[in-house]
Amino acid sequence: MEYFQPIEKPLVLLGCAYLSWKMIRHIWGVLKTFEKEPVTVLVTGAAGQIGYALVPMIARGAMLGGDQPVIIHMLDVASESLNAVKMELIDSAFPLLRGVVATTDVSEACQGVNIAIMAGGIPRREGMERKDVMSKNVSIYKSQASALQQHAAPDCKVLVVANPANTNALILREFAPAISEKNITCLTRLDHNRALAQISEKLDIHVSEVKNVIIWGNHSSTQYPDASHATVKIERGEKRVAELFADDDKWLQTEFITTVQQRGAEIIKVRKQSSALSAASAVCDHIRDWVLGTPKGTWVSMGVYSDGSYGIPPGLMYSFPVTCKNGEWSIVEGLKIDAFSREKMDASARELIEEKVLANSCLY
Numbered sequence: 001m002e003y004f005q006p007i008e009k010p011l012v013l014l015g016c017a018y019l020s021w022k023m024i025r026h027i028w029g030v031l032k033t034f035e036k037e038p039v040t041v042l043v044t045g046a047a048g049q050i051g052y053a054l055v056p057m058i059a060r061g062a063m064l065g066g067d068q069p070v071i072i073h074m075l076d077v078a079s080e081s082l083n084a085v086k087m088e089l090i091d092s093a094f095p096l097l098r099g100v101v102a103t104t105d106v107s108e109a110c111q112g113v114n115i116a117i118m119a120g121g122i123p124r125r126e127g128m129e130r131k132d133v134m135s136k137n138v139s140i141y142k143s144q145a146s147a148l149q150q151h152a153a154p155d156c157k158v159l160v161v162a163n164p165a166n167t168n169a170l171i172l173r174e175f176a177p178a179i180s181e182k183n184i185t186c187l188t189r190l191d192h193n194r195a196l197a198q199i200s201e202k203l204d205i206h207v208s209e210v211k212n213v214i215i216w217g218n219h220s221s222t223q224y225p226d227a228s229h230a231t232v233k234i235e236r237g238e239k240r241v242a243e244l245f246a247d248d249d250k251w252l253q254t255e256f257i258t259t260v261q262q263r264g265a266e267i268i269k270v271r272k273q274s275s276a277l278s279a280a281s282a283v284c285d286h287i288r289d290w291v292l293g294t295p296k297g298t299w300v301s302m303g304v305y306s307d308g309s310y311g312i313p314p315g316l317m318y319s320f321p322v323t324c325k326n327g328e329w330s331i332v333e334g335l336k337i338d339a340f341s342r343e344k345m346d347a348s349a350r351e352l353i354e355e356k357v358l359a360n361s362c363l364y
C-alpha cells in the first residue's frame with residue numbers, strides 16, 4: 001500500500017534531507033566544542049631575533065596546525081625584552097593561545113613542556129664560523145639539559161637551533177641521558193629549504209614542485225647539499241632534477257652546493273644579523289613534519305643521532321634524509337651514494353668529530 005501520493009513523495013524526501021542536514025550541523029557543532037588539549041611549547045632565546053619571529057608563528061598554528069591550542073613558555077636572560085614579547089603576544093589576541101609564561105628561570109621554563117625549541121645563545125657575526133660561538137653556547141646547553149630532563153614531559157621533543165646546532169644538540173643529549181635520543185634533533189631544515197629554493201629559482205618553477213633534496217652532515221659550511229635524488233613534479237609524474245640539466249652543466253655539483261653552504265654567511269653580510277624569519281619558518285616546518293608526519297613520497301632533512309646509517313659514525317648528531325610518521329622520524333635507507341657524495345659526507349662527519357672534541361675541551 002502506498003502511504004504518500006506521488007505528488008507528496010518529493011516533498012517528504014526534501015524534508016528528510018533538510019532534517020539530516022540540520023542533524024549533521026548540530027553534531028558538527030557539538031564536536032567542535034571538544035577541542036584538543038593544549039600543547040606546551042618552550043622557546044629559549046625567545047627575546048632574540050628568531051624568538052620574536054617564531055612565537056607568533058606558533059601561536060597562529062603554523063607549527064602544530066590551526067586546530068591545536070598551545071601554551072608558550074619563553075626563556076631568556078634578557079628579562080625586559082622578554083616581558084615585552086609576552087605583552088605583544090597577549091595583545092595579539094591569538095585564538096589558539098591558551099597561556100604564556102615568560103621567565104628567566106630555566107626550571108620554570110621547562111616545566112611540563114611537550115616541545116622544546118632551543119634558540120638561546122649568541123649568534124655568530126660577520127667573519128665568524130658557527131663553531132666560533134662554541135664555548136659560550138655549549139655551556140648553555142650543558143646547563144639547560146638537566147633542567148629539561150628533570151622538568152619537561154617525559155616524551156618531550158627537542159629541537160636545537162642555536163649554533164653550533166649539531167654539537168649543542170650532542171652536548172644536550174650527553175647531559176640529559178634520560179631523554180630518548182630519538183627525541184633530540186637539530187635544525188638543518190633551513191638549509192634544506194634553501195636548497196629547494198635555489199633549484200626552484202634556477203629552473204624557474206614553483207618551490208612546491210621540487211622535493212627530496214638532502215642536507216647531509218653539519219649545519220656549517222661543510223654541510224653537503226645533495227640534489228642527486230631530488231625530483232620535480234611534471235605533468236604526469238616526476239622527473240629527476242639532474243635530468244633537467246645538460247650533461248656538461250655542473251651547477252648542481254658546484255654553485256648550488258656553495259650557495260647553500262654559504263647562504264647563512266651571505267645573509268649576515270647583507271643584513272648584519274643572522275637569518276631569523278627563514279629560521280623561524282624552518283623551525284615550524286621541522287616540528288610540523290615530525291609531529292604530524294611527512295607527506296607521502298617526500299623526505300626532509302633533520303639533524304639526528306647517527307645510528308651508523310650510510311657509514312656515518314654512530315654517536316654524531318648528523319643531518320640525514322628522514323621521513324616522519326606517528327611522531328617518529330626514520331632515516332631514509334638505501335639511497336645510492338656515489339664517490340663525489342661519499343667524500344663530502346665524510347668531510348662533514350670529520351668536522352663533527354672535531355667539534356665534539358672541541359666542545360668537550362670547553363666543558364671539562
Ligand SMILES: NC(=O)C1=CN([C@@H]2O[C@H](COP(=O)(O)OP(=O)(O)OC[C@H]3O[C@@H](n4cnc5c(N)ncnc54)[C@H](O)[C@@H]3O)[C@@H](O)[C@H]2O)C=CC1
Pocket residue numbers: 044045046047048049050051075076077078119120121122123124140160161162163164165187188190191219274275276279
Ligand atoms: N640552525 C639554524 O639553522 C640557525 C641557527 N641560528 C642560531 O640560533 C641562535 C639564535 O639566533 P638569534 O635569535 O638570531 O640570536 P639573538 O642574539 O637575536 O637571540 C638569542 C637570544 O638568546 C638569549 N640568551 C643568551 N643566553 C641565554 C641563556 N643562557 N638562556 C636563555 N636565553 C639566552 C639572548 O638574550 C638573546 O635574546 C644563534 O646561535 C644563531 O647562530 C640562527 C639561524 C639559523
Ligand SMILES: O=C([O-])CC(=O)C(=O)O
Pocket residue numbers: 123124130163190263264265267268274275
Ligand atoms: O649562519 C649563521 O650563523 C646563522 C645560521 O645558522 C644560518 O643562517 O644558517
